[in-house]
Amino acid sequence: MKYEVDQHGFYGDFGGAFIPEILFPNIRELRDNYLGIMESASFQEEFNALLKHYAGRPSPLYYAERLSERYGTRIYLKREDLNHTGSHKLNNVIGQILIAQRLGKKRIIAETGAGQHGVATATVCARMGLPCIVYMGEKDVERQAPNVKRMHMLGAEVRPVLSGSRTLKDATNEAIRDWIQHVDDTYYVIGSVVGPHPYPDMVARLQAVISAEMKEQLPAATGRDYPDSIIACVGGGSNAAGAYYHYLDHPGVALIAAEAAGYGVHSGKTAATSFIGSKGVLHASMTLLMQDADGQVTEPHSISAGLDYPGIGPLHAHLITTGRLKSFPVTDKEAVRAAYELSRLEGIIPALETAHALAVLEKHSFSPDEVVVINLSGRGDKDLETFSQFNESNGGHG
Amino acid sequence: MDNKKLCIFLTAGFPHLASMPGMIRTLDQEGVDYIEIGMPYSDPLADGLTIQHTSKVALENGMKMDLLFAQLMEIRDEVSIPLIYMGYLNPVLKYGVEKFIGKAKEAGIRGCILPDLPMELYLAQYRDLFKRHGLGMNFLVSPGTSEERIRLADELSDQYLYIISQNTITGTPKQARQAEGDFYDRLHAMHLTSEKLIGFGIADKEGVERAYHHADGAIIGSAFLKAIDGSDDPVKAARDFIRAVKPS
Numbered sequence: 242m243k244y245e246v247d248q249h250g251f252y253g254d255f256g257g258a259f260i261p262e263i264l265f266p267n268i269r270e271l272r273d274n275y276l277g278i279m280e281s282a283s284f285q286e287e288f289n290a291l292l293k294h295y296a297g298r299p300s301p302l303y304y305a306e307r308l309s310e311r312y313g314t315r316i317y318l319k320r321e322d323l324n325h326t327g328s329h330k331l332n333n334v335i336g337q338i339l340i341a342q343r344l345g346k347k348r349i350i351a352e353t354g355a356g357q358h359g360v361a362t363a364t365v366c367a368r369m370g371l372p373c374i375v376y377m378g379e380k381d382v383e384r385q386a387p388n389v390k391r392m393h394m395l396g397a398e399v400r401p402v403l404s405g406s407r408t409l410k411d412a413t414n415e416a417i418r419d420w421i422q423h424v425d426d427t428y429y430v431i432g433s434v435v436g437p438h439p440y441p442d443m444v445a446r447l448q449a450v451i452s453a454e455m456k457e458q459l460p461a462a463t464g465r466d467y468p469d470s471i472i473a474c475v476g477g478g479s480n481a482a483g484a485y486y487h488y489l490d491h492p493g494v495a496l497i498a499a500e501a502a503g504y505g506v507h508s509g510k511t512a513a514t515s516f517i518g519s520k521g522v523l524h525a526s527m528t529l530l531m532q533d534a535d536g537q538v539t540e541p542h543s544i545s546a547g548l549d550y551p552g553i554g555p556l557h558a559h560l561i562t563t564g565r566l567k568s569f570p571v572t573d574k575e576a577v578r579a580a581y582e583l584s585r586l587e588g589i590i591p592a593l594e595t596a597h598a599l600a601v602l603e604k605h606s607f608s609p610d611e612v613v614v615i616n617l618s619g620r621g622d623k624d625l626e627t628f629s630q631f632n633e634s635n636g637g638h639g
Numbered sequence: 640m641d642n643k644k645l646c647i648f649l650t651a652g653f654p655h656l657a658s659m660p661g662m663i664r665t666l667d668q669e670g671v672d673y674i675e676i677g678m679p680y681s682d683p684l685a686d687g688l689t690i691q692h693t694s695k696v697a698l699e700n701g702m703k704m705d706l707l708f709a710q711l712m713e714i715r716d717e718v719s720i721p722l723i724y725m726g727y728l729n730p731v732l733k734y735g736v737e738k739f740i741g742k743a744k745e746a747g748i749r750g751c752i753l754p755d756l757p758m759e760l761y762l763a764q765y766r767d768l769f770k771r772h773g774l775g776m777n778f779l780v781s782p783g784t785s786e787e788r789i790r791l792a793d794e795l796s797d798q799y800l801y802i803i804s805q806n807t808i809t810g811t812p813k814q815a816r817q818a819e820g821d822f823y824d825r826l827h828a829m830h831l832t833s834e835k836l837i838g839f840g841i842a843d844k845e846g847v848e849r850a851y852h853h854a855d856g857a858i859i860g861s862a863f864l865k866a867i868d869g870s871d872d873p874v875k876a877a878r879d880f881i882r883a884v885k886p887s
């Protein structure tokens with residue numbers, strides 16, 4: 242595979258493990274064992290059974306007839322919103338918790354932005370009887386309040402993070418600090434294809450079930466096992482990585498990303514990393530990140546907590562810089578508009594993150610016979626408050 | 640305790656933008672043996688609340704890499720105390736590693752500590768460059784570090800081996816004395832060649848004496864920064880602090 246991680250954990254110029262020495266034993270343990278565990282029969286059996294009976298997979302590949310009509314092309318939605326807990330995040334968490342158990346870890350920590358990864362982690366920890374601590378920026382605790390309540394109900398401890406921009410980046414810093422202080426018993430479940438090697442590769446492989454299912458589902462609908470284009474939103478990039486995974490080396494499939502542009506790419510209030518970012522180290526990975534001239538990480542903005550992050554995963558940095566992946570910036574406003582459109586046309590309320598992927602339909606035209614798969618990464622229940630507030634202050638969409 | 644070393648970590652630009660030169664002079668006069676010059680970073684993920692706070696204040700004050708070097712140039716001919724640059728990797732990468740090395744040398748810095756630069760990457764990509772320009776590098780080891788890696792860190796460190804006495808972030812008070820003692824015994828038995836300084840969580844004279852007993856010296860960061868934080872006269876607060884912690 243051309244886009245596979247190399248033996249040092251790099252995708253081209255991006256990746257690696259820029260970790261403090263204290264974390265080295267844990268990272269080495271994971272690096273030396275993740276592939277063996279994931280390929281073992283016991284893992285495969287348990288993982289697949291949980292995906293099927295607990296998560297409810299495979300998720301449907303749904304032909305969105307009215308949306309297709311509106312945009313004059315053939316649009317299929319990969320319904321990760323119907324996955325248990327309401328997003329793709331659960332796929333990764335089930336896998337990582339099974340790995341953590343096989344490594345003998347007794348305490349689970351996670352970071353979360355939108356709260357979907359936190360809810361997924363709290364869910365699997367409840368199912369497995371493991372203690373769970375979730376770090377969440379204080380700003381996100383407020384704007385994703387329903388997910389905080391869910392985590393509490395599931396028995397997890399949510400620790401609000403007060404540093405920096407009080408969002409996903411800072412929650413990740415705090416989770417890493419926790420990990421440094423509990424290296425012996427703690428497993429850190431990272432929620433996206435970010436962080437030190439082997440996390441980006443491990444999370445991509447666990448999310449690859451999304452494109453594996455697409456390959457199974459597409460022939461019945463379209464007569465062939467690949468689409469012309471796949472569109473996904475990119476925060477860290479896990480739902481996108483999963484949706485692209487089995488097509489990375491397939492030149493007939495155009496890969497398209499949506500990044501959160503906030504108020505606009507050059508507004509100073511944005512999270513469109515690949516447009517204004519540059520190469521550097523963020524969360525122990527060499528990647529593209531938003532930084533100032535002095536190498537200080539700059540604070541991102543997005544209406545969507547899950548995309549409000551000043552970096553992208555190293556795989557995506559590699560895909561974008563090599564031209565394999567085309568990215569579009571989508572503003573807060575465009576995303577909210579797209580969310581209302583999907584709700585009114587298809588009766589599906591998408592997550593704010595996912596709405597960014599839907600907004601690409603306005604920015605790029607597809608021909609009538611093209612097959613376009615949009616990865617519908619999550620459902621929008623958590624965002625109702627934000628949608629209605631934004632809608633009121635912007636004159637309405639309905 | 641003449642042969643033992645006291646090392647103080649400070650954050651450049653804290654508490655005031657121009658504090659560092661005066662602080663270095665004072666620490667030199669008080670007989671401190673090494674100063675770690677901390678370049679503030681927006682995302683100090685191996686640091687506790689104190690250094691998160693000092694870093695934030697220093698960045699808000701306007702500390703930048705060029706200014707850090709300029710401030711060191713001011714006093715370069717006056718002070719002889721060895722200066723060690725300590726900071727996260729990203730600002731160094733952004734500045735340009737080669738340019739960084741040149742400026743650091745010019746400003747009188749002897750060596751560096753970049754906690755998120757792994758030893759393998761240093762060896763593969765940067766060691767020759769640092770050696771060629773005569774700028775040192777130093778690495779941290781902790782109780783979880785394998786013997787093989789401790790030996791590598793010993794070999795690669797030019798000024799001292801930074802011993803973290805427990806698995807923690809900076810500024811956390813010490814807990815398990817026994818496990819700590821075992822770690823020092825293990826290090827002792829390895830007959831390492833580098834000077835060994837113990838850091839993270841040392842806050843008072845007792846802690847310094849214990850480090851002197853087990854190793855070649857002590858590093859104090861958070862406790863020192865706390866002592867000067869909020870003081871009307873940070874230089875005096877620094878002097879008082881050193882006099883209180885330094886064994887006679």
Ligand SMILES: Cc1ncc(COP(=O)(O)O)c(C=O)c1O
Pocket residue numbers: 328329330354355356357358432433434474475476477478479480481546547548592594595618619620
């Ligand atoms: C529904 C949904 N989609 C997308 C994302 C963005 O993450 P990633 O880029 O890793 O898929 C999130 C993150 O919270 C999310 O909750």
